[in-house]
Amino acid sequence: MAHGGKHPPMKGIRQLADHLDISIGTVSRALNGKPDVNEETRKRVLAAAEQLGYVANQSGRSLRQGTTNVIGLMIQSSRETVENSDNFFLTVTGGLQSVFARHNLDLIMLPCPNDEDPYEYLKRMVARRVVDALIISETQRIDKRFDLLAKTKIPFVALGRSLSIGQHPWADLDFDGVANGAVDRLVAHGHRRIAISAPSSDINLGFIFVEGYRRALERHGIAYDPALVIRAKSSEQGGYQVADELLRLEERPTAVILIYELMAIGLYRRVMEAGIIPGRDIAVVGFREAPRAKFLQPPLTCFRTSLHELGVELAEILLSSMPAYSHIYPQTKRQMIWPLQLVPGESDSFHLKAE
Amino acid sequence: MAHGGKHPPMKGIRQLADHLDISIGTVSRALNGKPDVNEETRKRVLAAAEQLGYVANQSGRSLRQGTTNVIGLMIQSSRETVENSDNFFLTVTGGLQSVFARHNLDLIMLPCPNDEDPYEYLKRMVARRVVDALIISETQRIDKRFDLLAKTKIPFVALGRSLSIGQHPWADLDFDGVANGAVDRLVAHGHRRIAISAPSSDINLGFIFVEGYRRALERHGIAYDPALVIRAKSSEQGGYQVADELLRLEERPTAVILIYELMAIGLYRRVMEAGIIPGRDIAVVGFREAPRAKFLQPPLTCFRTSLHELGVELAEILLSSMPAYSHIYPQTKRQMIWPLQLVPGESDSFHLKAE
DNA sequence: ACGCATTCCGTAAACGTTTACGATCCTATG
């Protein structure tokens, strides 16, 4: 059992050294796996440390060597995020940690308070110097945070593209590809009047998604109609509103692309209230971030991916830009678009009759 | 603009002092609002710090004064947690931060990796001394972590009860009350064969929930039937399985209590596959953790609460047990059971005919 | 026996901050 009763309280490496009758320098070297220490004394030191429950004080070591062995993941716990992103971050976190653990790096999450400017929050966190590197999520299309990070020289990787990011590393879900694939599939089924829902175009995701949609339509020679682009929250309620707006259109679309699977719950509900059956009267395609609406009827045709693996890639990209680890992870992929796979359901399986 | 180009790089308080031609002691006192410093020089120092973008190195100050101004929230990103309860934490986090912000305390989340023992993880984090206090969530009925925390004397509060917690502070959702209220309501509607779903009884929540249910039945003179207690995951899939098991029973229950609203989605689906209509043929009551299944048809009768407010209470309990803040938050409520309110839906609104 | 390389260990400086203590100056009071 660690730290049994008969020892004096463990105050630091000093006590440990005294207890072993060696100098603190040797103890430090022994604990950190440095050379220049007899293999047998190393054993003794390790054993004593374990027995007395000694662990190096992080403040001391990070003061000395200017490093903390901690990676921070900044998230903005805004109301909207809270409502929707549910397991997204925790899943990515699993992938991140599986890589970091190999290098004794710890991951902490830095949740920016609702009422604080993310820029100011990040500034404070960087100044604290409690993290060696950062992962920035929920990127805005224009995002001041990257100006700050560029100045401070702290290694980072962004989860999500941004115009402000320059040549810095990032990874992002291929929402462009999702929009493209969705349009392709719907057009192949005979649809030509296709609506899409997306968050505000301030969020880079909202911009990219609709852009991909617009270009895909162009490719198929279909005119882009702004009335078919519905900006809405990525929640059940948002889906309900999307359906509501679509029902009000004079010329109703025959298909709709949702950015989050979750929205399908609300959308199904609303169109069924109007006597419209999803998968028969209207086609629906979404992106599955979470295995939430697995029990929707009819099952949703959607795009999905392994967020765990995305976390792994993200971690490797970050490490490759940290001097201490760049020899392990060569600087190949600095920026990457993460692919998604189509999972056919039945929500878009009917073929339109020729009009 | 902070840190304009013409200044030398800011290395520490030393540079700032040199730049102002004052001693570092005075600079430190000025920045930290200590007395013994002329009000005008304080202005100068603050202005210069702002202009040069100086922020105190956290390692240095925490080494010196043994405090970090950071509170840690430990979460276990186990697969099950990831699937279900993510927005739970982010919502509580909002409440926590609204209190901590008043005292310049920062909150960080410590996600225990899937493959690491929570006890060992916590041990590492405590030894790091990067947090002044801890919030422990997802408590087990028997939880070694509290033995560790009791030894280290670090202030903490638990989110969730545990047998191992002794006299230490905690707050917990009133699942006992939920079970009681659900049984009362269902019995009032004429039900006497009532099933319940809960997680494993190793999780304290699972134990307490079923205990409350058992006692409520007893109070109404209804025999407790272990066959009606279904242990399942708190997900849609879990709800589906619950329904599956219930359908296999010889003597089917007329009502079922779910611990998570999310499960209702799967349960609805499964019973409807069997031609049973929720709210007409079977009554359903749940606990609403998130506004997820708001669009269920029929709307679910459920218990809900403000998790944000719970976070506020949790923060105040924690601060009251930290010496530096106990004068602000008197030690009144050390342990508290957080109430939930019944939100009537239509999933249990029918009355059974007398048999 | 001598020189040299190697192995191991101790010493002390440094990291950036806070703070107890003492020094200095000024003002008011006797």
Add this chain to the structure above:
DNA sequence: CATAGGATCGTAAACGTTTACGGAATGCGT
């Protein structure tokens, strides 16, 4: 004028590490 006392500031020690440097001991070859 002498002095007490308050206001303001500088000095230096301390927090717990890591690590460059040098010294002692050992092994080896000649």
